[in-house]
Amino acid sequence: QKEVEQDPGPLSVPEGAIVSLNCTYSNSAFQYFMWYRQYSRKGPELLMYTYSSGNKEDGRFTAQVDKSSKYISLFIRDSQPSDSATYLCAPGGATNKLIFGTGTLLAVQP
Amino acid sequence: GAVVSQHPSRVICKSGTSVKIECRSLDFQATTMFWYRQFPKQSLMLMATSNEGSKATYEQGVEKDKFLINHASLTLSTLTVTSAHPEDSSFYICSATDPSGRAAGTDTQYFGPGTRLTVL
Numbered sequence: 001q002k003e004v005e006q007d008p009g010p011l012s013v014p015e016g017a018i019v020s021l022n023c024t025y026s027n028s029a030f031q032y033f034m035w036y037r038q039y040s041r042k043g044p045e046l047l048m049y050t051y052s053s054g055n056k057e058d059g060r061f062t063a064q065v066d067k068s069s070k071y072i073s074l075f076i077r078d079s080q081p082s083d084s085a086t087y088l089c090a091p092g093g094a095t096n097k098l099i100f101g102t103g104t105l106l107a108v109q110p
Numbered sequence: 111g112a113v114v115s116q117h118p119s120r121v122i123c124k125s126g127t128s129v130k131i132e133c134r135s136l137d138f139q140a141t142t143m144f145w146y147r148q149f150p151k152q153s154l155m156l157m158a159t160s161n162e163g164s165k166a167t168y169e170q171g172v173e174k175d176k177f178l179i180n181h182a183s184l185t186l187s188t189l190t191v192t193s194a195h196p197e198d199s200s201f202y203i204c205s206a207t208d209p210s211g212r213a214a215g216t217d218t219q220y221f222g223p224g225t226r227l228t229v230l
Contacts, residue, residue, distance in 0.1 A: 008151065036221075043114075043203050043221035044154070088154070096142065096207065098219060100154040 003027050006089055006101030015110050019076040023089035023101050026070065030091035033065050034098060035074045038086045047087075048074070079108045112138050112208045116222035123194055124230055131189045131225045133204030139184035140206035144219065145177075148201040160187045194229045201226050 006023045013019055021035075032051040036044035048063045050056045050072075056063045064073040072089055086105050090098040113136040123129050133143055142161050146154040158179050160166040166179035176198075178190040187206075191198055205219040 004153075034219075041201075041224070041226070043116075043205075043223045045221065046218065049218075096219075097144075097156060097159070102151075102153045 003099050004101040008102050010105040012107045017079050019079050021074040021087050021104050023072045029093045033072050034090040036088040081108045081110045084108050112220040114206050114220050114222040116225050120226045122228045128192045133187045135185045135206040138208045142207045143187040144205045146203045196229045199229045
């Protein structure tokens with residue numbers, strides 16, 4: 001079993017839709033949870049992070065963590081074509097190392 | 111925000127040659143840098159953790175004699191792929207941690223733009 005599982009997609013949605021991106025993880029020692037966005041042939045950029053169960057909102061983005069079920073989500077409201085990218089979840093623990101999911105490729109159609 | 115650069119962005123080399131990739135933190139001092147490899151449509155795989163002034167720590171399965179890492183200063187780490195072969199062709203990405211940007215109890219990792227290596 002992989003430490004982090006993520007549906008690779010691709011996920012295609014119309015502009016303005018609400019997008020739900022999800023990851024599951026197996027290591028209960030993970031303490032914090034990062035979401036990165038990666039455009040094609042570019043390095044990942046940090047979108048959001050959380051470290052406790054619950055929701056965290058930043059503009060159109062909401063990160064959600066449920067530690068009891070080891071499930072993390074990223075919601076994007078009013079999706080835009082510029083949101084088209086690969087979204088990577090990356091939980092981590094005390095070592096500062098991040099374990100990346102495979103990423104979900106999102107395409108927002110204008 | 112914290113900016114990390116990589117050079118070169120793309121390199122094509124012949125099999126058997128060595129290639130050096132530089133990773134620089136431009137506006138902060140990075141105590142730790144990480145090197146990742148990413149194959150097409152796959153996740154980022156951590157290769158090694160590099161701390162300034164000390165030997166790098168390699169992940170299981172990564173040959174330290176093939177992937178030489180030097181972290182000579184707080185703003186520069188280099189990865190040298192020695193005697194490169196076609197199977198080493200990949201996207202190599204570094205990240206640097208900015209202790210001042212501590213997020214969620216951990217040092218935030220900022221990524222470089224990546225280096226695409228093609229070995230013929």
